[in-house]
Amino acid sequence: MIDIFEQHFKERGFKEPTAIQTAVYDALADNKTVLGIAPTGSGKTIAFTLPILPKVKGQQGTQVLVLSPSQELAVQTTKVMREWAQLLNLKVMSLTGGANMRRQIDKLKTHPEILIGTPGRVLHLLQTKHLKLNTLQTLIIDEADDMLQDDTLAVIEDIERATPITTQLGFFSATKTEALDGLSYMFGRDVVEYDVRNEDHSQGIVRHGQMQISGKQRGEMLRRFSHIKDFRALVFFNQTKTLTHVASQLKHDHVSAAVLGGQQRQTEREKALRMFRNRQLKFLLTTDVAARGLDIVKLPAVINFDLPTQAVTYVHRVGRTGRQGEPGLVINFGDDHDLRDLKKLLADESYELKPIYFAHNQLVDERPQKEEKQTTGHVENVQEKAHRVVRKSQLSDEHITVGKSVSRTIDVAKDQPTKAKRHKKNRHIKNKGMRLKRRHQAEEEQ
Incomplete structure (x- = not known):
């Protein structure tokens, strides 16, 4: 680690490099093609940043390109690399899908030395001649286990073909997949592998x-x-x-x-x-x-x-x-x-x-004990509900009887007479018959 980086490393509160940062440093500094495998959160971004930035020369075109699978990771990586690059007066820029392309094209005219981008946007800028990689020294594929498959692999291969044959490659991942076993065949390079998953102790419990x-x-x-x-x-x-x-x-x-x-x-x-x-x-x-x-x-x-x-x-x-x-x-x-x-x-x-x-x-961690059913409270709740029930079909002076449960029985108010009413059905017919009988009797007497 160069002196200015070592000083900043201590100022950041880092006590010592992580396993992956130590493992890949010399190989990346010596321009070797590297595969670094380490757990998530073990400092892989700094692992490739510290050894490759000192090799970059200011104002001599784009020399480092980092490809990320998502906009968020690209922006995150840009922030980390810019922190270290500014110590060397180097320019860092992100090229991600979703961002304003016209602004990106304008910024590319300043010839930033370090680019971090998503594969789709980088390839588009290459195809439209707004980006040139003829001065590139190092190409880093982050999250390589995910990137080197399906359609994304084809895009990365197109980007790699646009770089000089001497370009150094770096692949970093948290897991080992079959795709990573075929790197030498895919890119025609001798790949030095560093797998520190069993050695890294940076992750908490x-x-x-x-x-x-x-x-x-x-x-x-x-x-x-x-x-x-x-x-x-x-x-x-x-x-x-x-x-x-x-x-x-x-x-x-x-x-x-x-x-x-x-x-x-x-x-x-x-x-x-x-x-x-x-x-x-x-x-x-x-x-x-x-x-x-x-x-x-x-x-x-x-x-x-x-x-x-x-x-x-x-x-x-x-x-x-x-x-x-x-x-x-x-x-x-x-x-x-x-x-x-x-x-x-x-x-x-x-x-x-x-x-x-x-x-x-x-x-x-332990299953909670089931609480006993509060039957008393249940009865009280039912009674409260019963007091609010109103039967539309009854007269205003009738009320609902409240007991241990809701009752549909209608109780008559105390001041209402309880004597059954006499049945009045057909009373007018009987009266009419008596009047006809009296009329016949009067006619006979005459």
């Missing part, structure tokens, strides 16, 4: 809990979690449709939450992330793509609203908490079947999932 709960009850459980003091969580969803529905539900319940999704404008995503980092929100609802590689300082918890279907996805999700030695909590929602599948999925991992419960506005 993270508890992994499972909460048995049906899909319909999960939104309500989030609302209850909002009452826990100092509780905040990054909430993961598998589908955007579910995320949108839950976000609407939380808004209706006046719970402070925001969405971090791929369909949002960059300004909206930056605002949501900023508010969550500033502890203005209880929940940040997101998907795997949007939250890939995010570094949120002292994040208390991660909630898997929908359980992941791949072990590697679980590793990246839970890596958002417990970073840099801080404690963390992971809560997995699911029914009995879901949780059994999750345990099978993580059989080869070292996670220990334990039941977790919610009681009295806090999370507990």
